[in-house]
Amino acid sequence: MRILVIEDEPDLLAGLARSLREEGYAVDTAQDGEDGLLKALDVNYDAVVLDVMLPRLDGWEVLRRLRQHKKTPVLLLTARDKTTDRVRGLDSGADDYLVKPFDLSELLARLRALIRRSASEARSVIDLGAVQVDTAARIVTRDAVPVVLTAREYALVEYLALHHGDVVTRTTLYEHLFDETDDSLSNLLDVHVSNVRKKLGPDFIATRRGHGYSIEA
Amino acid sequence: MRFPRSIRWRLQLWYGALLVTVLCGFGFTAYHLEKSRRLRRIDEGLHSRLSLIVDGLRAGPERSGEKRRPPELRLTPEQASLFGGAEGYYYVIWMQAPQPIQISSAAPKAVPKPGAREEQLRVRGEFRETLLFAAPVNCVLVGRSIATENAELRNFGGALIAIGAAVLAAGLVGGWWLVTRALQPIGEIGAAAARIAEGDLSQRIENGDSQSELGQLANVLNTTFGRLEALFAQQANFTADAAHELRTPVTVILTQTQSALTRERSEEEYRETIEACQRAAQRMRRLIESLMELARLDAGQEPFHLEKCDLVKVVRDCVGLMHPLAAARKIAIEEEYSAAVCRGDAERLAQVVTNLLSNAIEYNQEGGKVWVSTHSKEGMAMVKVRNTGAGIDAADLPHVFDRFHRGDKARTASGHSGLGLAIVQAIVHAHGGSLNVESEVETGTFFVAKFHAEEP
Numbered sequence: 086m087r088i089l090v091i092e093d094e095p096d097l098l099a100g101l102a103r104s105l106r107e108e109g110y111a112v113d114t115a116q117d118g119e120d121g122l123l124k125a126l127d128v129n130y131d132a133v134v135l136d137v138m139l140p141r142l143d144g145w146e147v148l149r150r151l152r153q154h155k156k157t158p159v160l161l162l163t164a165r166d167k168t169t170d171r172v173r174g175l176d177s178g179a180d181d182y183l184v185k186p187f188d189l190s191e192l193l194a195r196l197r198a199l200i201r202r203s204a205s206e207a208r209s210v211i212d213l214g215a216v217q218v219d220t221a222a223r224i225v226t227r228d229a230v231p232v233v234l235t236a237r238e239y240a241l242v243e244y245l246a247l248h249h250g251d252v253v254t255r256t257t258l259y260e261h262l263f264d265e266t267d268d269s270l271s272n273l274l275d276v277h278v279s280n281v282r283k284k285l286g287p288d289f290i291a292t293r294r295g296h297g298y299s300i301e302a
Numbered sequence: 303m304r305f306p307r308s309i310r311w312r313l314q315l316w317y318g319a320l321l322v323t324v325l326c327g328f329g330f331t332a333y334h335l336e337k338s339r340r341l342r343r344i345d346e347g348l349h350s351r352l353s354l355i356v357d358g359l360r361a362g363p364e365r366s367g368e369k370r371r372p373p374e375l376r377l378t379p380e381q382a383s384l385f386g387g388a389e390g391y392y393y394v395i396w397m398q399a400p401q402p403i404q405i406s407s408a409a410p411k412a413v414p415k416p417g418a419r420e421e422q423l424r425v426r427g428e429f430r431e432t433l434l435f436a437a438p439v440n441c442v443l444v445g446r447s448i449a450t451e452n453a454e455l456r457n458f459g460g461a462l463i464a465i466g467a468a469v470l471a472a473g474l475v476g477g478w479w480l481v482t483r484a485l486q487p488i489g490e491i492g493a494a495a496a497r498i499a500e501g502d503l504s505q506r507i508e509n510g511d512s513q514s515e516l517g518q519l520a521n522v523l524n525t526t527f528g529r530l531e532a533l534f535a536q537q538a539n540f541t542a543d544a545a546h547e548l549r550t551p552v553t554v555i556l557t558q559t560q561s562a563l564t565r566e567r568s569e570e571e572y573r574e575t576i577e578a579c580q581r582a583a584q585r586m587r588r589l590i591e592s593l594m595e596l597a598r599l600d601a602g603q604e605p606f607h608l609e610k611c612d613l614v615k616v617v618r619d620c621v622g623l624m625h626p627l628a629a630a631r632k633i634a635i636e637e638e639y640s641a642a643v644c645r646g647d648a649e650r651l652a653q654v655v656t657n658l659l660s661n662a663i664e665y666n667q668e669g670g671k672v673w674v675s676t677h678s679k680e681g682m683a684m685v686k687v688r689n690t691g692a693g694i695d696a697a698d699l700p701h702v703f704d705r706f707h708r709g710d711k712a713r714t715a716s717g718h719s720g721l722g723l724a725i726v727q728a729i730v731h732a733h734g735g736s737l738n739v740e741s742e743v744e745t746g747t748f749f750v751a752k753f754h755a756e757e758p
Binding site for chain 2: 094096097099100101103104107164165184185186187188189190
C-alpha cells in the first residue's frame with residue numbers, strides 16, 4: 086500500500102511518515118499543496134492524507150483539482166471541528182475526515198478502512214481458502230496458524246489479497262509497495278514474492294508470465 | 303394594588319383626574335352663568351312690576367278726609383295684563399294688619415306678610431318675590447313662580463353632566479389609545495431585549511418611527527446590540543482561533559509520542575521525538591504568551607512606563623540586534639535618521655520596531671533590502687519600515703492586523719503565531735499612536751508607526 090502524506094508541519098509529517106512506514110506502507114511526503122497535488126496526480130496512491138491548511142495551495146483546492154482526475158481515497162486532516170467544515174470536507178470529495186488533535190491509532194484504523202473500502206472489501210478479514218489475511222490486525226494465518234511476514238511481505242500479500250482474482254502487473258505492485266525513496270529498478274519485488282511463496286506455499290501466488298502476479302480466489 | 307404601578311395606568315389616572323377637574327370647572331361656571339342670567343331677567347321683571355304697583359297706588363285720588371281708608375290701586379288694562387298670564391306674576395298689598403288688603407288673582411294662597419327687617423328680595427319655596435315698604439300702604443310685594451325656571455335649570459344641569467360624562471368617556475378612551483400607541487415601542491423594546499437576554503444576539507428592535515424619543519432610544523439600543531453581537535462574535539472567533547492554533551502542536555506531540563512508544567527505539571530516535579515535542583511545546587508557550595499579552599493589552603492592564611523617548615536611539619538599538627538575522631538572509635538594512643522624540647515606553651516601542659523589522663526581514667527575498675527611518679512632521683514622530691518582499695494582496699491588506707491572520711492561510715514552519723502584528727498595533731494604540739500599512743505585490747510592504755511628538 087502506498088500512501089501520500091501532505092502536511093506542512095515538519096515534525097508532524099515526520100511522525101506520521103515514520104508510523105505509516107512501520108505499519109508496512111510505502112510513504113511519500115509533500116510539505117505544500119502544489120507539490121502534494123503534483124505527486125497525487127502522478128502516482129496511483131492507495132490513499133492520501135491531506136492537511137487542510139497548507140501553503141501555496143490549500144487542502145480544499147488540492148482536493149478539488151485531484152477529484153477532477155482521480156478517485157484516490159483522501160483522508161482530510163483539519164484543526165477545524167465545526168460541523169460546517171466537516172460537511173464541506175466530505176462534500177468536496179474527501180472520503181473521511183479527522184480533526185486535530187487525533188490519536189495515531191485512529192488515523193491508522195481509518196486509513197485501513199479507506200483502503201479496504203476502495204478495494205470493495207467490506208470486512209477486515211479476507212478469506213483465501215487455507216490462508217486468511219486480517220487487515221485490521223495485520224496478521225496472515227495459514228490453516229489457522231499465524232505466519233510471520235516482514236512489513237513489505239505483508240504489504241505484498243495484502244495488496245494481492247485485496248485484488249484477489251485479478252492479475253496485478255509488476256508496475257502496479259512497484260507503484261503500491263515502494264515509495265519515492267526506494268530504487269524501483271531493483272529486483273526487490275522478485276525477492277519478496279519468492280519469500281512469500283516459501284512461507285505460504287509455492288502456489289499461493291501465481292505468476293502470469295508477461296502480465297504479473299495473482300492470487301486465485 | 304398592582305395596576306397603578308404600570309405607567310399606562312398612572313398616565314390614565316392622571317389624565318382622567320385632569321379631565322374631570324377641567325370639565326367640572328367648565329360645567330359649574332356654565333351652570334351658574336345660566337342661572338344668574340335667568341334670575342336677573344326675573345328680577346328685572348319683578349322690579350319693573352313693583353314700581354308699576356307703587357306708582358298705581360300713588361296715582362289714586364287724595365282722600366285726606368278718610369285717612370283710615372286704604373288707597374285704591376289703579377292699573378290700566380295694559381298694565382294689568384302684565385300680571386297673571388303664562389309667567390304668573392302676582393302682587394300682594396298690605397296695610398299695617400297682617401291680612402293683605404289686595405291680592406292679585408294669580409297669587410298663591412296665604413302669602414305671609416314680610417317682617418319689617420326682611421330683605422328686599424326673598425325666595426319662598428318655588429316663589430321669588432320682591433317687596434317694598436312704602437307709603438301710602440305699608441308693604442307691596444310682587445312675586446312669581448320660578449318652578450319652570452328651576453326645572454329648566456335642572457334640565458340644563460343634567461345636560462351639562464351628560465355632556466361632561468360623554469366628553470370624559472371619549473377623553474379616557476382617546477387617552478388610552480394615545481398611551482397605548484405611545485407605549486407600544488416600549489413593549490417592542492422590552493420584547494427584543496428579552497429575546498436577546500435569552501441568547502439570540504441577532505435580534506433587533508423593529509423601529510418604524512426613528513424620529514420620536516422612543517424611536518431614538520430604539521436606534522441607540524439597536525446600535526448597542528449590534529456592537530455587542532460583533533464583540534461576542536469576535537470573542538468567539540478569537541477563542542476558536544486560539545484553540546485551533548493549539549491543535550497543531552498538540553497533534554505533533556501526540557503523533558510523535560504515540561509513534562515512538564509503539565516499539566523499542568534507538569537513543570537517536572528517542573532524541574528526535576523529544577526534540578519534536580520540545581519544539582511543539584515551545585510553540586504553544588509562544589502562543590500562550592502572545593495571547594496573555596494581548597489579553598492584558600486589551601484590558602489595559604499592561605503597565606507602561608511613559609517617559610520622553612528618543613525614537614532614533616530605540617530604532618538604532620533594534621537594528622543592531624537584527625543584523626545577525628538580516629545577515630543570515632543576505633539582507634541589507636539601510637538606515638536614515640532625523641530627530642524624532644515622543645512620549646512612550648522605550649521597551650514597548652523597541653518591541654514594536656523589532657517586530658516590524660523581523661517581519662520585513664522574514665517576508666523578504668534573499669539578498670533583498672530593508673529601509674528603516676525616523677522623522678518628525680506636523681507634530682507626529684514617525685518610524686517607517688519598508689522592504690523588498692513579495693508584498694501583501696490587496697484583499698488581505700485590511701486584515702494584516704487581525705488576530706491569527708496570515709497571508710497564505712497556512713501555518714508556517716517559522717512558528718509565527720499570527721498575533722505579532724496584532725500585538726504591535728495594540729501597543730501603538732496604547733501609546734495613542736497609529737499604525738498604517740501599504741503594500742504592492744512583488745514590490746514590497748511599507749509600515750508607518752506614528753506617535754505624538756515631544757519637544758526634544
